[in-house]
Amino acid sequence: MSAQGLPCRTTEENAKVYRANPNSLQEKKDFDAFTKKFTLQRKSKTAKTEAVTYTIPVVFHIYGDVQSGKTITYEKIVNHLAQLNDDFNGRNADYQTVEPFFQPRRGTLNVEFKLAKKDPNGGCTTGVVFHPAKNGYGNGGGYDDQIAADAWDNTKYMNVYIQNDLYNDGALNNSGVAWYPNSDMTASNTARVVFNGAYLYDNSYSKEFSATLTHEFGHFLNLIHTFEGGCTGTDEVSDTPAEDGLHTLACTPGTNCSGDKVNFENYMGYNGAQGCYKMYTQGQIDRMLAALQHPARITLWQPQNLIDTGVNSTESSLMASVTTLKETVVNDGAFNTPSIITLSGGKTFALSSGTLSAGTHFTHAFPAGITPILTVNSNGQVTLTLSGKALSHAAAQNATAGITFLPAAFTGGTTGLSCTSLFFNLKFTDPYGIFFVDMPDVNISSSLTWKPFDIAKGDDTSFGGWRYAANALKIETYAKKLVCEAGSRNISLLGQNTAVGPASNMTAPGAYPNQLDIRTSTYTAWEGKSGYVGFEYQIEGQTCYGWFKVNVAANGDSFTISEYAYNTQPNTPIYTGMSNKTAVTLSESILYEAEANDGGVTTTSLISLSTNNGTFTKSSGSFTAGTDYTVSGVLAGLTAVLTLQGNNKAVVSFTGKATAHIPANDAAVIITFKDAAITGGISTLDNASKTINLKFDAPYGIFYVNNPDYVASSAQTWQYFDLAIGDNTEYGVWQFAPGALKMETYGKRLVGQAGTRNISLLTQGTSIGASSNFVTPGAAYPDQLDLRTSSYTAWDNQTGYVGFEYKSRGRTCYGWMHVKVEAGGVGYTVLDFAYNTKPNEPILAGNQTSATVLAPSNLTATANNSSLEVQLAWTNNAVNATNIVVERAGADNVFAEIATLASTAVTYTNTGLTAGSTYKYKIRAKANTVYSAYSNEVSATITANSAYCTTQADNKYEYINSVTIGSFNNVSGKNTGGYADYTSKTITVSPSTPTNVSLTAGFSGDAYTEFWGIWIDYNKNNIFEPSEKVIDGISSNGTATGSFTAAAFTGSTRMRIVMKYYSNPSSACDNIADGEVEDYTVVSGTVIPNPVTLATPSNIGNAGVYSTGFYASWNTVSNATSYEVQLNNANTGWTTFGNSSTYYLWIPKQGTQTAYQFRVRAKNASEFSDWSAPLTIDLQNGNLGVAQVDFTKSFAMYPNPATDVVNFEFSNLNAANIKITIYDHTGVVVAVLNNTVSYPVHQLRKGVYIVIATDGSFSESKKLLVK
Structure with a gap:
């Protein structure tokens, strides 16, 4: 591999996982065996099969949008993914230039790695998520909690992490690393590919070297390095020649090992990274196809998952530039990072400026205290900012907040949008603090020259004590800085109470062996000393500080690190030597x-x-x-x-x-x-x-104070006074100038004239409260509130009231001052005042006492179950009340006002209540804003109906003769009293499937037109509701026919059939006059199966048993297009688990269950086979076999074919509980048998019949031939 990019460490990092998790290693070995069988199966197929295209949803996590000076953008990810897909599909430009010797071995995988368009919450996403800079996710351990916290569900998304320093060791030229399929990693959300953003296609110094991401994706799909183990090793693929692992060929054809040619252009080698990555082999394609069946990969490409992740959507979408929002450094619950939301695909917002309105354009779910603001930049873009502060903002309150856009937000509504929601990860920080840790001593000496250790907090917590050589002592910091002497790597000896922080001389280590030094031959300051080492570390990319306590031996050849402390507040110093006591x-x-x-x-x-x-x-x-x-x-x-x-x-x-x-x-x-x-x-x-x-407070009330007069005049222009009744009730009377009178309030408000600073002249009886027009004084002298100016003379020679508000423990209360102003406004006097101590309750100007309102008494409550109402009655004791207020509480015991009545009311009826509920009541009187105490509290229960309504009819002329519903038939004849209870008979209906109805009337004489109605009590509340009427108004003077489709319900319930002469029955209750009524039991059932005609699958086995599940397998059957697999459950019997179109099906572990019994049958559009014999799989032992005791429920028939009698045998079933239903080839019921082991068939026509046996939890069907 190029010197500019360090080798992939997939082998080494996967080995760490296997060492830590032996079960994962065993799973790998087992799956290698499955892969070989899978490959042989593919090679053994002679018939052409339609190629399957696999789609894998991918999410890229970007840690820092600049890596090694190269920017990381959404567009660059999209471009690189396109190049990678070309590589897998053989669309790369140099695919046709593969060395001729290897051209016949080339293979392509029909796979498309697509960026997710829906996040795990179902919101819109670009599939590219930006995070604060972080490193180290290439390590095979130590970062799992952080990785899992950032990951999207590994069963639904392939997670790719783009970091600059893969191993957090200061090396920025490691290219990538990945992990093979591993069920434990998928379950813990740590399955991943990690890649260096400096080597993306648009960033890399070499376009071919950027294909190392194709190499890593190959690892993700279980490909091993082609040079694994050198000349004697193997990559478990038969058509990739051995390599010596020296990678010296680069892009020149050649041989090594046993003289075999080297496939130097293979993506899974290192030679090709030097400029000629071009191909996978067919054997590698087979291995990747097998990997796609692994439990850790199979869920990714399932059709439902592609819908859930939105990868194939072509509609417009919403994209947010930032989806992870971090609390401000102030740590006060606020956020200051905006997110730009854009519309793709031609859709536009309804506004092009202004702001979107909550409730009209969008709804949101953000933590209490946070309000999203959506500012419209254009009709294609808005900016999200968060206003306010979260009321709870510790790390435990990290939350996913969502915004859902409503149709009014878009031109043309939400039509054409693939999704309408965006979700944001809100990251909070625990309250900052300083933490002391008395760590296990790290003792470094000639007998132990190296010992790693970790601190409790940080993005990278690793350190190490190190005796590099005799009298050469170091601390390994893995690129983190320590306080050092200026211009050197010598670690400073810090004394007690020394600040370690932004002003300290923090120094980074160099590359090996230039780590930071405690002692060298030229630096001996620490010899025989005990002191402190200051260190710098990162929390979520923010710089924080701490210290270690270190003791160095007098000879400078050993040292001990014994304790440390750290400050979690970014950029804030910590002082050395804090106490080890917990504050x-x-x-x-x-x-x-x-x-x-x-x-x-x-x-x-x-x-x-x-x-x-x-x-x-x-x-x-x-x-x-x-x-x-x-x-x-x-x-x-x-x-x-x-x-x-x-x-x-x-x-x-x-x-x-x-x-x-x-x-x-x-x-x-x-x-x-x-x-x-x-x-x-x-x-x-x-x-x-x-x-x-x-x-505690004194009882609330209105208190009057006849204070000493406070006077402002020409003789005394200023007098300070304090009402001494609240948090701040200081004032001053003030003659500011002749004819100019003010009141100093020290920032507090008074009732004033709108739009001015003029204090209102209030008359006696004026209400002073929240609805009053309070005005605020100016910010500085001389803008205090005015009682009299040259243009405001309302107070001249008047005596009136000034309304004020004050705070009592931060709660707003109200009061008045009685003020007399002299003629001409030459002065004024505050004569007296009064105040109301009840927060937020008004006071009337001039009122000196509290009103007393007597509480109602003797409250009673009487429930009326038939009308669903409660009648209340009470004694009204208040003579000055203006209203009576009724409050009610339900099961939550939270009272709320439900009615405000006239002052003379003594009764109230609460209607529209719910059966089965208990209600509590209390009432009180009020006089304007003054309330009485509460009455006694009472409760009443509305009793639920315990039985169905009664009904009767006059059936002397007509009656229900027979009822046929689906395959059910009952011939009843005339019933006494016009009603019959047939609930001992059960009708089976199939929800979502039409059910035919045939209803026949009987007559004592002439035939009349009869109308029919059928009700099903779906919700089982013992009431036949209008919405539960399934047959409505069909009529006939003989047999009336119709159909209905039952709604979904479970278990059994009641059906009522009403036949009424002359008119459509509107009710299932009471007296219906001429006609008749019948009740039946109805159950939710299944449709009759098609006849058995396909061969039964054989060779029932497994294609791999793992701790996380197993592959059920079988031999395929001619003419079958799919295979249904059922699991046997102790509670529910045989239940269909899933279907497969091939010879196996993956069955994941169900909760804690380890032993499974399954069976298989073959199917096509119109036929199916018998069930196979069941097989037991034990995940704990990783094996299979027939259970020692067979608890399988089943039934058999003999002889078959039958001419006279057919006998029934039952295994693990009680014959007394078995119902056997026999259908002819058209689906018509021939017989229903209970508690029987034989049936005469000689009266039946020759042909094929379907026999179904069931005990309620078990059901099995078989084909019977009658000759």
């Missing part, structure tokens, strides 16, 4: 009474173990008081609850309501952890106790 932090030290003022505390506080990776002993559920913690200071009526949010956070909440809850009851609650709650015990904490102060 315990409290988010809120004060919790206030709930706004309801009822003694409840609805806010919470979060206790966090914030440093040094401290953890609780639990990660979910709640701590137990007395066992995990103690608590003191909790008021009667309240209970402290500590609920875990992960293993380092616990939410403190309070349930119940404090019995006493005025300010005098304020409490200090002390929570002290015990050893049982903390990993390592409380000795690891900096403080085991935390205090939360509970603060």
